[in-house]
Amino acid sequence: MRLSPRAKAAWRRCLTNPRVVTGGVIIGLMAVVAVLAPWLAPHDPQEQDLLATLLPPMWLAGGEARFPFGTDTLGRCIASRLMYGARIALYVAVVAATGAMILGTLLAIVAAYFGGWVDWLISRAIEVWMAFPPVVLALILLVGMGAGVNKVILAIIVIDWTRFCRVIRSEALVVMVRDYIAAAKLAGFSHRQIMLKEMLPAVLPLVITMMSIEMGIAVIVEAIMSFVGLSVEPDVPAWGVMIADARQTMHQAPWGVVLPVGAIFLAVLAFNLLGDGLRRALDTRLVLGRAEAA
Amino acid sequence: MMTLVAKGLSVSARLAGQTVTVLRDLDFAIEPGKILGLVGESGAGKSMIGRVLARSLPSGFVVSGGSLAFSAADGKVRDLVAMDGADLARLLGDRIAFIPQEPLTALNPLLTVRAQFDEHLARLGVPAGDRIARMIDALTQVRLSAPQSLVERYPFQLSGGMCQRVLIAMAFASNPALVVADEPTTALDVSTQATIVQIMRGLQRDHATAMLFITHDLRLAARVCDEIAVLYAGEVVERGPARIISQDPQHPYTRALQAANPPLRGPLTRLVTLPDQMPGLSALASLQGCRFAPRCPTRDASCETASPELRLVAPGHWVCCAPACSGSRPAVPPITRRSAEASGSEPILVVDTVAKHYPGKRDWMGRRGQGVDAVKAASLSVRPGEFVGIVGESGSGKSTLAKLIMGLEAPTAGRILIDGHDVTAPSSATRSIRLGTLQMVFQDPQSALNPRRPVERLVTQTMEAARSGASDAERLARATALLAETGLPPELINRYPAQLSGGQKQRVNIARALCVTPRLLVADEIVSGLDVSVQAQILNLLLDLRTERGIGLVFISHDLAVVRYLCTRMLVMHQGVVVEEGETDAIFARPQHPYTRALLAAAPPDELDSPWPPAPVQETLDATA
Amino acid sequence: MAFLTLQLLFRRLVLAIPILLCVSALVFGILRLLPADPVGMSLPPGATAADYEKLKQAFGLDRPLFEQYLIWLGKLLSGDMGGSIFFRRPVTELIAKALPATLELVSAGFALGVIVGGAGGLGMFAMRGGAGEHALDGATTIMMAIPEFLWAILLILFVGVSLQLLPFIGRLGPGIQLPPPVTGFLLVDSVLTGRWDSLRSALLHLVLPATALAIGLAPLVMRVLRSSLLETVQDDYITQARLRGVSERRILLRHALPNAALPAISLIGVQGGFMFGGTVLVEMIFAYPGIGNLMVDAVRNHDLPVIQAVALVYCVLVLGINAVVDVAYMAVNPRLRLAGSR
């Protein structure tokens, strides 16, 4: 593929942007840990050692080397559970954000291109969706559909397409008034050609930036839902579940809460840094960081 | 005593590790009561002086030498470059005032005229009780009617011309010693421009103010200024009395500027053009010798090594050119605008009393605002090889008419015929009739060229459309041919728009329209964003296309001289209606409609002896509010 | 002016009615996707099939869906939100009790977020290019990387448990009597009845949850205000004011700030709505008896009438705050104000 100098320069700016690099490296490492969890984890995440409950991390007094981050109330290895939790978090992040991105971007471009009643309908739908605090909509969706990770993913897509659609639609409207869209019409381009060849590339930097931020949001939503018990099965280790479990004993064993909070923090931070860096490097006009997560 | 004396003023910038001289050794002086014009094309460095005064140079730019000696009535001489920022701020708005280029954005949108004027008067130390009277008085002086109600308005409720008058009133409120006006009329229509110039000059004379008038328009400067300095690539290439600079310039660049401007009266000759365009900042660094040398028709070998100095050629007239160069002007052939086949043959395009009404936008309450009748009744027909001009001020409906002709909008009334086929309602059938016959060149190449397509894929975009199915080799061959036809060097074929100059972009824009070999081009303001020397190149290209291809043209412009140069016939539009139509020469000689007459009178004539500007127009509030 | 603003607000609220109708249909529809069986779950052990049918009829769950919706909507309009399956009390009563608590919490969080965000944004702008800006920027990055509910847990852990500085359970300390109910708002009632002990306790209990909510809003306001200030100072009228010799301080406060505040205000409108969402988990974590806590309890027990009523209340609150902020925006922007009153 031939890259335009503009695309090449943007690519170079991305690769030299410290935020993009930091965020990318953290996410990369997390992905490696998640994929290799069965080999890296010192224990099975469900393996209980009732003789070694609530152990502190190994560097604190009373900690043991075989449980590097200590254990929870049932004597399960926190380090292993964190590693397996990363699998859930990243899985939800990638699949849900991709789904929301595709749906939202598609509708945004269609709305901006056709205008008229199509745009009216999509804009009103966004308005209705925006009346819900996202958490509330997620809760009733999961009550309606039943709990489960894939249901959480579905809920995120159903809720967050509006986030993409709103922002991308206004960007696409800016593109629409460019004369090169009119020129493409006069050149005999079909609707599909104009939308795919002229409009989509123009909004792509914004889409990529938002996608990164949306992945951070998906991590948070999954954590919330597993925290209230609407996401994974009880026997699957997810960060939200770990926090909910350890909350009862956080007076004696604060690390049980702090460590998974740290994991969520790191993941969301990495996605936000990446998004923020991309926004600067690709020069998009998106101003929000972690927009409206909870 | 001079009000402002610049001595050896230089500004340099650090660009990618290199130091570039943006403004070199500027020398000038302005007397009280006189106007110095600073004329140059975009990027020449005209606006740098204003920025030096305001201490608002772009980051990386510094004053690298010289002085700006300012003396106000108190007789003290201060160097504006060296003086303390706080002391300078005390002079700004009081002894030195500015009139901006974009009046509509130069006022705070959230505050009424009164609030902003009041702030200014308060800072000048006018007691609170007197301010409103002073305000009304100042606004009356700039011939604003009903100033009492005007001051309660917000800027968005006023037209550009009204905002500019408010800003002029504020500028002169302190009776300043110096006024700097940076392209004060560029954003305005010709008739407004004439009025603004007259008001400004009246106040300036009454107060004996010294004025620095920055513009790209040599013809306007000749009318407004006492003295003119011509800037090219950051250097003054010629300086002298306005009359001499505009009538008998000595420097080859000034001569070229003058020759590139099509005249409003007299015989038409083919415009003499310069190659390329003024070097940009990054190109300046590597330029040796005379900065104009690469484009100069009279250069010799020494020009590329030695930098010429300003030398006196007549009392008060300096030229920056090696003594050898003042050669004679080349003889140019007269042009013929008549095309042989125009008469007699059937029209390609017939527009029959079309109208376009835009319904008002719904506001947040769902109520419809007032609609706009962008075009009320417009008819025209174009025969093969005929160049038809459409003139009118901004908002007169010219662009809307172009969109209707091209089928980008559907007319609300009337008919459009191409070769006798009815193409009024846009549909896929009418699209394909248009595709081979009619193409459009858009105004702003920045917006009309997709920045993500290389030149080859831009100019052959029609071959990419679904039904065409051309091979890559065919596209390449066609692109090469189109570049040659529009006078573009073949090595541009893989460039992207961002890597092209303004003139090159506009040629690519034209090449794309030519790809399907249309018989008629519709061109909407395609030269208005270009510098005069580049504009002349594009105008000549259009003439050549007619000679070589017999192509027809609908040419939309606000510039009467350009329309006169190109077009056999012309239409005058005013508020959505075609008020006059006919042979160009006949309309210029005997305009019938009062609006046409006003339009012709508002353009500054070439002859310095004919009176200009015409009687000013009073602007009333209700026109826009 | 005040009358005009009220009029605008009223018209703006009327416009929200069709949205609210769609929202109610959506809530009702989604909850009828339910695979779980609320009737079976709310029966005591050992109930018979006849008991089941009776309960089903009592809840109206045997009718066609559309009819159920219309009945529900009709009752809703007359103020009857049905009865809670789990709490076995009228939903209206549950919400009436919980809503003032949530409104108090959100108001506190909102005020804190806007004040801190506004001050921070100005501070970042004032210190642009310096270490102060970087420090604040780093702080926003960290604040934004942790969601409100985790801030709630961290605040409890560090401020509540470790340092024991502030209370973190419920709305009042143990042993403190509720003030006699007048408005239902604890703070207001305490003041009205002169109960300074309960006022003090209620305020202390508000600090941590309000902080957790404010952390969600403040960094966004900060960033938007900073970047819109940076953009605004490039505008022509700022340069022109400088060229008139207006002082830098005046340029910032009178010219730049009001213009730069516009995008921040519209952001606050959207975010203010989302802040209600934040209360769901924050209230649960602080055992704060508001509608969020009610929602979580209802979700855990599949208490449909409560879930749908609370969801609807949330939407009303969001639309309400959007309307208020829209009107505030119009009041600041003369272009919209003059168009709106025409």
Ligand SMILES: Nc1ncnc2c1ncn2[C@@H]1O[C@H](COP(=O)(O)OP(=O)(O)OP(=O)(O)O)[C@@H](O)[C@H]1O
């Ligand atoms: N899409 C639109 N919706 C509403 N009004 C429009 C639209 N396009 C144009 N107008 C209005 O129609 C009138 C004519 O506009 P048009 O762009 O044709 O003028 P113009 O003569 O080309 O001006 P300029 O020289 O500034 O380009 C103007 O009042 C303009 O505001």
Ligand code: SF4
């Ligand atoms: S010095 Fe030489 S190159 Fe420069 S303007 Fe004179 S003749 Fe042309």
Ligand SMILES: [Mg+2]
């Ligand atoms: Mg136009």
